[in-house]
Amino acid sequence: MKSGKEHKSHDSEKEQNPAPEETTAQNATENEQETAVPADHQMPDVPNDALSKTEEELSEMKDKYLRLYSEFDNFRRRTAKERQDLIKSANQDMMLALLPVMDDLDRAKAAIETATDINAVKEGLELIFNKLTNVLQQKGLKPMEATGQPFDADLHEAITQTPAGDDMKGKIVDEIEKGYYLNDKVIRFAKVIIGA
Template sequence: MTEKKDELEQNLQKVETASLEEAASDETVELNNETEVQQPEDETSELRKQIEELKNKLEEEEARGLRARADFENFKRRSNLDRESAEKYRAQKILTNILPVLDNFERALQVEPKTDEGISILKGMDMVYRSLVAAVEEEGLSAIEAEGKEFDPNFHQAVMQEKDEAKPAGIVLAELQKGYMLKDRILRPTMVKVNE
């Protein structure tokens, strides 16, 4: 019998605890509803303003991030173009310095030798000249064709004019100094004599 009594007391305690918890949760819900209803309109408008400000700041930061990313992409593209250009024209300075050497070789090869020794020296110079020309052509150097062509100020530098009735005006009559290009860049324009 005492067991039944104990069991009844336990059940009674459980029911009381459950009803107390239910009553407490009802009061909490009522308090929460009351506090929500009791919030003044000033606070809600203040919260809305803060939310709008935060949204605007977020949009500004997103735009700033997009601009930074675009700037970085442009920087990478410019850097790649600069690197490619530097690689493409890496030999420009040395080839510019070699141009007078080529001119001197060409002048020396135009001399008529009078002795057998002079002929052999000229042959040796011609071999050196040809190997030098082959080396610079391998780097992308090429001579600009001028004689008999129409004058082009992009490739030719007119230093003299002459009248030749047999040829049309604006035609290059003579090449005074060879011009050279490195790939698609002009290193030195050709000095020419142009028909009036």
């Protein structure tokens, strides 16, 4: 027979170290309490009518998206084609305006072969040159005045320098190739000689 002290010590060991089955059951209960979803956060039951209505709306949105995408694709193709056509025919107006000048040059060429008066040929070429200049000015082409002007790297291209008087230092002494503006934009820089 065991003494009272031994019995008490055995009971106190049980309290300190509970059985493994009791520990697992206790942990499982605690885990369930931690992971349990509160009643206000649970997924509501969706009625079939609402679900089918949502599916219909989704189908309509997909249809609208596909239509919009195809309309945009058609628009993109059409504008690309129009841009290509515009590039191809961009010079048409200019060519039509230059055709009368070409006709005059053809007539002048034929007249030169049989002409005996050099002054008449000279006057004819002068008229054709003036006509060409007028057509080009109507289309926005304007010659650049460079001789005697201060050198400007935004407008002029210096070919060389030449000794010049004090009044022409840093200025353009001579113009090798004329510069041109098209609607106030430089399309060709003037090639010039600068006074040094």
